[in-house]
Amino acid sequence: MSQPEVLQQSFELGFTYTRSVGPVVGRFLTELRNRNIVGIKASDGRVVVPPMEYDPDTAEELSEFVEVGQEGEIVSFAWVKEPREAHPMDRPFAWAMIRLDGADVPMIHCVAANAESDVATGARVKAVWADETIGFITDIRCFELA
């Protein structure tokens, strides 16, 4: 019994999911559409952005929204030299943990920069809005150095 040649075929597993978001995520996305960023106060008083629905320590529902700034500081970053097809940018960029002004907990988003050497932990960045905001996380198109 011979081994036949290998048969390969590419396929796409895809669906556009229709997600209901609930009041907390919904509030954040609604504010994004209006080009505002809100966080939520956790049980220990820390401001979390984007807002979590439930507190990690007490498991209680969170509800106290806090508007935060659109600028912040890079807490950590990863420099992507070769963006993948799914990535939001087609030229080198950074993923970063960004602590926005008025927030305590960093959020993760992408940072546009010309070179890795331009990005640093502690660097200030500001949100760049998409041309059209629709209430989706990518309404913040990216951050760029402030």
Add this chain to the structure above:
Amino acid sequence: MANLAAVVGIGQTKYTTKRDDVSIAGLVREAAVNALQDAGLTWDDIEAVIIGKAPDMFEGVIMPEIYLTDALGCNGKPMLRVHTAGSVGGSTALVAASHVQSGSFKRVLTVAFEKQSESNAMWALSNPHPFSTHLNAGAGGYFAPIIREYMRRSEAPHDVGIKVAVKDRLHGARNPLAHLQKPDITMQEVEESFMLWDPIRFLESCPSSDGACAMVIANEELAEQAPKPPAWIRGVAMRSEPTMYAGREEVSPQAGRDCAADVYQQAGITDPRRDLDCAEVYVPFSWYEPMWLENLGFAPEGEGWKLTMEGATSLDEGGDIPWNPSGGVLSSNPIGASGMIRFAEAARQVRGDAGAHQVEGAKLALGHAYGGGAQFFSMWVVGAEKP
């Protein structure tokens, strides 16, 4: 010998086509909070969480326990995710029970869910794959030929499935959580409904629902202290067999018969129709009631349909062995949760807490789930009395 364990809290969501007011976390959370409230407990009282759902493709969230950690108060606790196809809700309850029955945990929370409105189950189940013929027309397409073979063998009248469809919807009308509320449904309405997968009509099929179900399971000591009556777990069993093999009995799978025999033996049941007071059995297509009546030993082979037609399984007709008093899968089907709903509804019955669909004086009940190509089975028997 397994340690004793009992259900001390049950929580469900209202089942509906689309819960458009909550996130996935919010849906799961709601059932969990309801279960904690029912048990008179808080998050701190829970030692571990066991979560189940059907394929991740239904919501497009891979291994969702990772994202649901906080919604279920799991930070710092063990969290386990079970997936055994359509039987998963039942299997998840059994894995949760094993946490307590093994003596490893005193009290755990288990949750199963599906937010089917996020996608389309037909799509997820019949997603084209290279080199395959792609003739898979969803679950109904798979089960219709098996039902046809049952009809041929049993020579059952054509309206048995119609009768089950009506009976379960009338049961569902007693259950405010049930998705379909059809108190005025008639045999004629079912018969005239669209034939989807001949011989399965639209109204002989389950709906597609969003929903979650949760239970708190505790050890003997804590169950005895529980504020509401516990449902004692009297037997647990699982069986699996391959989807296809030469000579496989698809109408009445061996795995189902073996699983039932195992769980009955543990619970001391010798005649299920006589010994059990009611059963919550996974019947997603109406004809599966007579088929499972035989498979589970409530009726001899070929005669399950007679029980259905006599009204033995109907609350409204005062039957001696009501099946699916909650309305069953035919009234609500959040796939990943459907098995756990059967297990939880069986527990509600023996706790005397089933409201308008309570089977009077129910002391011993069967919860049943199946999945895959009717190849994965999970069952438990719960009782009002401690074994």
Add this chain to the structure above:
Amino acid sequence: MTDIAIVAYQQTDAVSDAGAVNEVELIIPVLGRVFEQAGLTNSQDVDFVCSGSCDYLQGAAFAFVLGVDALGAVPPIKESHVEMDAAWALYESILKIRMGHAESALVYGFGKSSPGELPIVLSQQLDPYYLAPQWIDAISLAALQARQMLDQGLVSERDMAEVVARSRNNALNNPHAQLAGEVSVDDVLAEDTYVSPLRKADCCPVSDGASAMIIATVEKAEEWGKPYAVISGIDHRIETHNLGMRDLTDSLSTRQAAEGAGMGQGRVDVAELYAPFSHQEIILTRALGLGEETSINPSGGVLAGNMMMASGLSRVGEVFDRIVSGEAERGIAHATSGPCLQHNLVTVLEKA
């Protein structure tokens, strides 16, 4: 609590692309070998079977259903499945034995990650509203964690390269390893960065493969008369899904699991840690308080080959092999799930 004996362990080679092999074809040879090692024929000879796999790795729903075809499940068997690494299937199986419903169990895990783009596939494990829609790949998340370690002076790039070099060299003695070789720290450091600050060598490869294990009560293991090791403890803990709220430079849940499993009650001769990135091995080593007396990842660990959904079970298997061969008397195996070590399981194994 009932002690559990591990009686047999087998795995496939970790390969970058298993090619023309479906799930069943991947599993069958491993199951055949693990049954042979235990002196058994097929799953009819054990009381329970539990597996771990993930549909999205190869993009087909119900991948595990086909796995049942490899078991000889006629007549039907007691069987269950976790959509997790098979280390958690081991956990479930142990509960089953401890509740008295089984005396023995087959545990297996399998994954074919090569058909998809694994780091991107794993991005869909994240929060479905904030993170998954951004398609943040698993390597970039680990890089964010590594940068925090570097920035805080908790590791140096040389420390990370030392982990890689040791992995490659250790893997020379592991016939199943995908990446092995006489690699020096300077060789690693000479490599350019990949997703900075990580080099490609800091990241585990994508592997296809499967592993399987047979466990039993100690009484049953004695009856079978095969050499065995004892699982004296097992525990697992998960942490918040918000990466920004975790101290990514530590692994609190690993420490909690180790405490729960009773790791501190004796010397640890060998530790197999599921660290898909070099800096994570350092985080885990510190979280567990492992010192000089412990041989860490003698197999090369998952940097030498990461069979998703089987690697966690493989860590247990590697420690088992060393205990029954007499190389070690007591060891721990660690498994992880989720981004940046979110969910961790620790098993303590001892000489019988």
Add this chain to the structure above:
Amino acid sequence: MSEEQDVITGIEAPVYLKYNFTAGAAAARFLHQIKKGVLTGQRCPSCQQVYIPPRGSCAACGCPTEEEVEVADKATIQSFTIVTIPIPNNPIQPPYIIANLVADGANISFLHLISECVNEDVHIGQRVQALWKPEEEWDYAMDNIRYFRPIDEPDVPVEMIGKLPVTGWEGSADD
């Protein structure tokens, strides 16, 4: 400000992932054969049952299967359903019949379409044969068979379905 607009309650989240599927060894052999217009199964070395399409193992025995066996393109209807809803991503228009068919020489059924028939007359035990696409369209796919259609042979008794030799069905003495 935000109060003036509707609050967002839902989003659309496209999740599209690309995979490169490789057929398993058993499937690859089957597909190479069907490209030549031949249906090939595999026989279990233990229970002797013939599986088609083969998956590389006998699901009942859990052992690998290697021996290749050619089966006929004539088959018997084991059961079927008439589907009246469309299959997502599939051009076939309802109503159509999908049947579990057991090819002569095989012991297990596969799914395929039944056509050139009166839907109401299709029945369990009915004999059918493959209608192949033109040879120049043959590919590595079961779709090389466009559908199966009834043939003029006596019905197979239910207890005989799945037990016919590759040489086919002569019809029993009492037919």
